Amino acid sequence: MCILFFALEQHPQYPVIICANRDEFHQRPTKAMHHWLKPAILAGKDLTAGGTWLGLTANGRFSALTNFRQVEQFDNNKKSRGDLVIQALTQTDKNISPLLHESADDYNGYNLVYGQLNKLYYFNSVNKKSSQLAKGIHSLCNGPLDNIWPKMALGQQKLSALIDKSSKNIKSQNNRLDIEQLFNLMKNAQQAKSEQLPKTGVSKQWEKFLSAIFIVSPEYGTRTTTIIIQDINGEIFIADRSYNALGTVTLDQQFTLAYNEH
Numbered sequence: 001m002c003i004l005f006f007a008l009e010q011h012p013q014y015p016v017i018i019c020a021n022r023d024e025f026h027q028r029p030t031k032a033m034h035h036w037l038k039p040a041i042l043a044g045k046d047l048t049a050g051g052t053w054l055g056l057t058a059n060g061r062f063s064a065l066t067n068f069r070q071v072e073q074f075d076n077n078k079k080s081r082g083d084l085v086i087q088a089l090t091q092t093d094k095n096i097s098p099l100l101h102e103s104a105d106d107y108n109g110y111n112l113v114y115g116q117l118n119k120l121y122y123f124n125s126v127n128k129k130s131s132q133l134a135k136g137i138h139s140l141c142n143g144p145l146d147n148i149w150p151k152m153a154l155g156q157q158k159l160s161a162l163i164d165k166s167s168k169n170i171k172s173q174n175n176r177l178d179i180e181q182l183f184n185l186m187k188n189a190q191q192a193k194s195e196q197l198p199k200t201g202v203s204k205q206w207e208k209f210l211s212a213i214f215i216v217s218p219e220y221g222t223r224t225t226t227i228i229i230q231d232i233n234g235e236i237f238i239a240d241r242s243y244n245a246l247g248t249v250t251l252d253q254q255f256t257l258a259y260n261e262h
Contacts, residue, residue, distance in 0.1 A: 051082020068109030
C-alpha cells in the first residue's frame with residue numbers, strides 16, 4: 001500500500017472516509033479483496049508472503065500498512081511487513097501496541113494504521129511512536145504521517161474539496177457520497193515538479209515516476225484502489241477495484257459490513 005487519505009469527522013453523513021491505493025510490481029502474485037476463513041477478515045492477499053496491505057473485520061476493525069522508503073537500509077532478511085496488518089486486525093489495541101514497539105526492528109521500516117474505524121491509531125516503526133489519529137484530513141505515504149509530499153498535499157486538498165461540496169449539497173444527493181469522485185481522486189496521475197520531489201534515496205527519475213497518486217507502467221504501478229466509508233449509523237461500505245499494467249479496471253467489487261463494536 002503506497003498512499004492513503006483519511007477524512008475523520010469531516011462529513012455530516014460519513015464520519016469515516018478512507019481512500020487507499022496499493023502500488024506494487026505487477027509480477028507479484030495477488031488475490032483481490034475477499035473474505036478469509038482464517039483469520040476471519042476481509043482483505044486482499046499477497047500470494048508471495050501470505051500477508052496483506054489493508055483489511056477489515058466484521059465488527060469494523062481496520063488496519064493498513066505502507067512501507068517506509070529507506071532504500072539504503074532495506075534488509076532482505078527481515079520479516080514480511082504484510083503480516084503486521086493481520087496481527088493488528090486480530091489483536092486488541094491494548095495488545096498490539098506493545099507488540100509493535102517490541103518487534104519494530106524485526107521489519108523494514110513501515111507505517112501502520114489500526115483500530116476501530118471510529119478510533120484509529122498510527123504507528124511509525126522508524127521512530128517507534130504511536131498516536132491516535134485526530135479528527136481532520138490525513139495522508140499517509142512512504143514517509144511519516146502527514147508529511148508534505150506533493151501527491152499527499154494534492155490528495156488532501158482534493159478530498160477536502162469533495163467533502164465540502166458533498167456536505168453543502170447533501171440533500172440533493174439523497175444523502176449519498178459520490179464514490180466515483182473518490183475513485184477519480186485516486187486515479188490522479190499528475191506528477192510533481194522536479195523541485196518539489198522528496199529525497200528518499202531513489203533516482204530523480206524514479207522519484208518523479210512515484211510522485212503521482214496513481215501510477216501506471218508495464219513493470220510497477222497502482223494495483224488496487226479501496227474506498228471505505230462508514231456512515232452515522234455505523235454501516236460500512238467498501239468499494240475495491242483492481243487494475244492491470246495499463247491502469248485498466250480488471251475487477252470491481254463492493255462489500256457491506258454492519259458495524260457492531262460488541
